[in-house]
Amino acid sequence: MPHLHELPHLPNIAFPPREYFILTNAGKPVFTSRTHVEDSSDDLTSAMGLMQALISVFADDGDKIRCINAGRTRISFLLRSPLYYVCVSSWREPESVIRVHLDYLHQQILSVVTASQLRKIFERRNNFDLRRLLDGTDGILHLLLSRLEQDVGLTTGSLGAVRLDHSVRSKAGDLLVPPKDLRDVLYVLLLLAPCLVKQSIHPSDLHVLLNTLSAPSLSSNSAPSSSSWLPICLPKYNSDGFLHVYVTFFGGKSEAIVDPSAALPPTPISGSDGSSSNTSLRSTGLLNALITASGRHGYSTNDLGVPGLRHFLYKSRSHVQITMPVWEEPYEIPDERKRLITLYQCVHDALHARSGQAQGPLKLHFLRTEKEIVMGWVTQPFELIVTLLPHLPKSAVVGAANAVAKWVKKEEGRLFIRDAPVF
Amino acid sequence: MADTGDASGSTDKPIQVKLVLLGEASSVGKSSIVMRFVNNEFHDNKDPTIGAAFLTQKCRFEDRVLRYEIWDTAGQERFHSLAPMYYRNAQAAVVVYDITKASSLDKAKSWVKELQRQANPNIVIALAGNKLDLVKPASSSGDDSEPSTPPATPHESEDEADDATATPGENPASPGVESLRQVPKEEAQAYASEAGLLFFETSAKSGEGILEVFTEIAKKIPIEHILSSTRTGSRGGAAAGGRPADGAVNLEAGGARGKDACNC
Numbered sequence: 199m200p201h202l203h204e205l206p207h208l209p210n211i212a213f214p215p216r217e218y219f220i221l222t223n224a225g226k227p228v229f230t231s232r233t234h235v236e237d238s239s240d241d242l243t244s245a246m247g248l249m250q251a252l253i254s255v256f257a258d259d260g261d262k263i264r265c266i267n268a269g270r271t272r273i274s275f276l277l278r279s280p281l282y283y284v285c286v287s288s289w290r291e292p293e294s295v296i297r298v299h300l301d302y303l304h305q306q307i308l309s310v311v312t313a314s315q316l317r318k319i320f321e322r323r324n325n326f327d328l329r330r331l332l333d334g335t336d337g338i339l340h341l342l343l344s345r346l347e348q349d350v351g352l353t354t355g356s357l358g359a360v361r362l363d364h365s366v367r368s369k370a371g372d373l374l375v376p377p378k379d380l381r382d383v384l385y386v387l388l389l390l391a392p393c394l395v396k397q398s399i400h401p402s403d404l405h406v407l408l409n410t411l412s413a414p415s416l417s418s419n420s421a422p423s424s425s426s427w428l429p430i431c432l433p434k435y436n437s438d439g440f441l442h443v444y445v446t447f448f449g450g451k452s453e454a455i456v457d458p459s460a461a462l463p464p465t466p467i468s469g470s471d472g473s474s475s476n477t478s479l480r481s482t483g484l485l486n487a488l489i490t491a492s493g494r495h496g497y498s499t500n501d502l503g504v505p506g507l508r509h510f511l512y513k514s515r516s517h518v519q520i521t522m523p524v525w526e527e528p529y530e531i532p533d534e535r536k537r538l539i540t541l542y543q544c545v546h547d548a549l550h551a552r553s554g555q556a557q558g559p560l561k562l563h564f565l566r567t568e569k570e571i572v573m574g575w576v577t578q579p580f581e582l583i584v585t586l587l588p589h590l591p592k593s594a595v596v597g598a599a600n601a602v603a604k605w606v607k608k609e610e611g612r613l614f615i616r617d618a619p620v621f
Numbered sequence: 622m623a624d625t626g627d628a629s630g631s632t633d634k635p636i637q638v639k640l641v642l643l644g645e646a647s648s649v650g651k652s653s654i655v656m657r658f659v660n661n662e663f664h665d666n667k668d669p670t671i672g673a674a675f676l677t678q679k680c681r682f683e684d685r686v687l688r689y690e691i692w693d694t695a696g697q698e699r700f701h702s703l704a705p706m707y708y709r710n711a712q713a714a715v716v717v718y719d720i721t722k723a724s725s726l727d728k729a730k731s732w733v734k735e736l737q738r739q740a741n742p743n744i745v746i747a748l749a750g751n752k753l754d755l756v757k758p759a760s761s762s763g764d765d766s767e768p769s770t771p772p773a774t775p776h777e778s779e780d781e782a783d784d785a786t787a788t789p790g791e792n793p794a795s796p797g798v799e800s801l802r803q804v805p806k807e808e809a810q811a812y813a814s815e816a817g818l819l820f821f822e823t824s825a826k827s828g829e830g831i832l833e834v835f836t837e838i839a840k841k842i843p844i845e846h847i848l849s850s851t852r853t854g855s856r857g858g859a860a861a862g863g864r865p866a867d868g869a870v871n872l873e874a875g876g877a878r879g880k881d882a883c884n885c
Contacts, residue, residue, distance in 0.1 A: 311699065333646055333697045334669035413671055428672025429703060443672075 213536045216287040216296075218343060220303060223280045224325045225250035228307075228332065229339055249284050253277065265293055276300035280320035281307065281328075289536070294552035295543045298353055299346045302405065305433050306342050309406045310335050313437035342409045347536070349405075353543055354581075356513050356520045357401050361495050364611040366487050401518055403432035411445060496524040504601045506594060508570060509585040511542055512606050514614055516579060521606065521613045528569075538572075541565060542583050545574035549581070564592070575599050580606070635679055635688035636847055640838070641708045643736075644717035645728035646696035650751035651717050653825035655693045658835055663826050670695040673707055682839040689835065708736060712847060713745045713838045720750040720822060723803040726812075733816055745841045747834050748813045753824040756802040 220228040227246045253275060256263040265274040274296040276283040283300040308316070311331055319326050351358050399407075410430060425446035432441060499507045501523070509529060511522045529535045547553055548563045563574040566588065573595050574583045584599050606613060642651040652670050656662050659678045674693040679686055692707040694700065708714060716732045718725040729748060736746055806822060813820035819837050823830035 331699050333699070334671070334695070337668050338671075410671070413668060426672055426674045429700070 213533055214288055216285055216289065216299075216343075216347075218286075218299075218303065219246060219249065219284040220307070221246045221250060221282050221284070222320070222324075222326070222328060223250070223253075223282060226325060226327055228281065228328045229303075229336065231340070231343055233340075249275075249282065253282055265296075272296070274300065276304065278304050280316065280324070289540055291540045291543050292547035292553050294547050295353055298355075299343075302342060302346060302352060302402070303339065305402055305406050306339060306409065307332070308433040308437055309410060309431045310338075312431040312439065313433065314439075338410055338413050341412055345405075345409055345412075348539070350511055350522070350539060350542060351401075351520050352405055354511075354513055354520060354546060355401050356518045357404060358521070359519050359613065359615045360488075360491060361497065361521075361609075361612050362488075362491050364616075366484065366491065367615065370484055370488065400432070400434040403434045406430075407432065407443070411443075499523045499526060502602060502605050504598050504605075506587040506590050507584065507598050507602065508587065509538065510602050511583045512602065513581040514579065514606075514610075515581060517614045517616065519614045538570070538585060541567070541570075541572045541585075545572055545583050546581075549574045549576050564595070571595055573599060635686040636844060637690055638687050638713060638839075638842060638847065639690045639692070639711045640713040640715065641692045641694065641711045642715045642717060643694060643704065643708070643729075643732040644696055645719070645722075645725040646698070649696065649717045649719040649722070649725050650825045651696065651715075652693050654715070654717060654749065654751060654823065654831060654834075655691055657825045657828055657831045659691070661828070663828075665826075669697065672700065672703070678835075680835055680839060682836060685844060687839050687842075704735075705739065708740045708744075711741060711744055712842055713747070714740065715747045715749055715834060715838075716818075717749045717751050718804065718809075719752050720804045720806075720809075721752055721755050721801045726750075726804050726809060730812065730816075733818065737816075743843055743846065745819070745838050746817075747819040747821060747838055748809065748816075749830075749834055750804060750806070750809050750820075750822045751825060753822045753829055754826045757824075 216231070218229070218231040220230075222228060225247050227242060230242055232242070252266075253263055262277055263275050265272050270290060271286060271288045272293065274285045274287070274293060276297060281304065283303055285296045285300055287296060311319075311328075319328075319331070346352055407430065410428070425444065428443050428445070429440040430443050431437065431439065435441070499509060509523060509525065511520060513520045525535055529538050545563050545565060548555060549560050551557070551559045559576075560574075561576050565572045568588065570588055571586045571590060572583060573586075575581070580603065582599055582603055584595070584602055586595055586598055590598075610616070642655060644651050646669065648667070648669070652667055652674070653663060655674070655676055656664065656667075659676050670693060672695055676691045676693065678689050678691065680689060681687075692711070694704060694707050714732075714736055716729045716736070718729040733746060733748070736744060809822075810820050819834070819841065821830045821834050821837070823834060825831060
């Protein structure tokens with residue numbers, strides 16, 4: 199039984215930047231998304247003091263504050279003692295979305311300091327100034343926030359793969375299998391731009407890793423002979439230890455081989471061991487094939503030939519991967535895109551009853567605004583959200599959703615990573 | 622693919638030299654020095670290094686070709702425990718401080734102490750006071766107390782030539798360029814010779830002094846020693862495979878520490 203819900207009118211709202219704060223449970227500032235703090239650091243300190251006080255009032259009663267609604271602004275709290283995460287947003291997204299954002303901030307912090315280190319430090323000194331240990335990571339946190347604003351993969355807990363011929367993908371996969379004598383290698387990832395060619399890693403960990411790798415200090419070092427080793431904690435894999443990640447960029451600006459290894463100490467990659475995959479990628483011409491493919495990665499809704507279709511988001515539940523066309527008219531305008539992403543988040547939230555909706559999870563959810571129809575549909579193998587022109591009848595919307603599902607099924611081999619080699 | 626098995630000291634085979642850069646965080650200029658040396662580039666306002674970057678650069682010295690394998694480490698406190706992994710087996714280290722920041726020399730001294738205690742006993746250490754461009758309007762070399770020529774670089778036209786020994790504390794009212802200097806050259810030089818280090822003042826921005834650092838290191842490195850150890854071992858500056866001579870014991874110890882440190 200489809201659940202129908204008509205949104206009379208979503209006013210054309212603006213999207214003021216969300217504000218994020220991280221503080222310790224002693225009220226010490228750790229991070230703020232405000233970039234112009236110099237002139238108001240006193241304000242900030244007192245604001246953080248106030249947040250800490252608010253949290254404490256509830257904590258004294260053994261309760262946890264979740265959010266404060268003030269008009270159209272919502273202040274959300276995520277408590278991960280010894281750290282508190284706070285977001286102020288007027289976007290009218292579901293509360294669950296902001297909780298995901300705040301949790302990602304937490305994962306990113308853990309990737310730098312690990313959960314056990316954090317615990318130990320604050321057991322010893324509960325008024326420790328964490329900024330000392332996080333020195334130099336502000337950039338990564340800001341990058342994460344801008345990804346959270348745009349990347350629907352993050353909020354749907356899934357990954358985006360490069361659209362690639364199956365044969366090319368499996369050839370690349372075989373080349374990436376490390377030689378037998380290189381033990382302790384956990385996995386090897388090949389990235390084209392921010393997308394993935396091969397994978398086998400928890401989505402949230404991968405997003406943390408991808409975000410860290412997008413730090414300009416890594417990619418701007420992309421002299422042909424350069425590579426980096428960085429210690430990182432991937433919290434879903436092991437929140438108490440570091441892995442070493444070996445990253446090398448080649449072929450262009452944004453292709454990277456990532457090679458997180460558990461205990462392997464950094465070894466100079468001098469034309470022999472670790473760079474073998476690099477060399478063979480080049481010599482077999484596969485690298486060129488991959489780079490060409492990355493240029494053809496995007497596709498248009500027109501390719502599907504579904505009348506009235508403006509955009510869609512398809513998540514393969516078994517592969518935990520998403521695919522969607524490029525943002526096209528009118529959604530290439532940032533505010534329109536933000537509006538549509540927020541609608542997707544509302545649909546996703548309703549489908550999964552993320553905000554504790556009384557009626558429980560839904561199979562179908564239908565929204566109609568002045569500018570478009572957005573419909574969400576959950577089945578066993580996939581989740582699909584389609585966006586169509588506003589005045590279409592419901593039968594046409596359902597027909598379009600079926601057509602999209604059929605098209606993705608046909609293209610599945612190119613759209614998703616289906617089998618990664620295991621070693 | 623490089624196979625060093627047949628190297629045996631032939632003159633056209635590059636000699637691998639593992640070199641590590643160390644120094645305080647907050648941009649003393651380690652990465653900029655490497656960028657200048659490897660790519661002859663300078664970028665203002667670089668983002669902090671994460672972990673360590675690995676770059677290589679060949680360098681001709683007399684009839685030999687050296688291939689520097691450079692580990693550019695992040696200076697932040699949280700990366701300190703990883704440093705032994707980078708300096709173990711290193712034949713050379715460049716310890717960088719910022720001549721406009723007195724505290725960075727203290728940090729440099731503690732790195733030198735750690736290297737002398739724990740690194741390869743033959744390691745060649747160079748101390749580099751970076752950001753010479755900030756205290757020197759013209760790119761004249763050597764003596765920095767006589768910046769008599771007008772500035773040749775487009776940034777900040779400074780015309781006042783202060784005494785090099787003047788410290789900012791004594792002369793706070795002076796807007797002159799030398800007033801930015803917090804570490805007198807003489808002081809750092811005296812420390813360097815006492816500790817047995819090569820010493821340079823450099824500017825990654827103008828390029829001044831950068832090549833000298835690497836050529837002077839090349840002169841001082843015991844090349845024959847490296848050659849004899851590569852002939853027996855697996856590969857150049859890489860881990861393991863050394864003889865039980867000299868550094869070996871120390872190196873293993875360093876490795877163990879490194880692992881402990883990162884798994885804690």
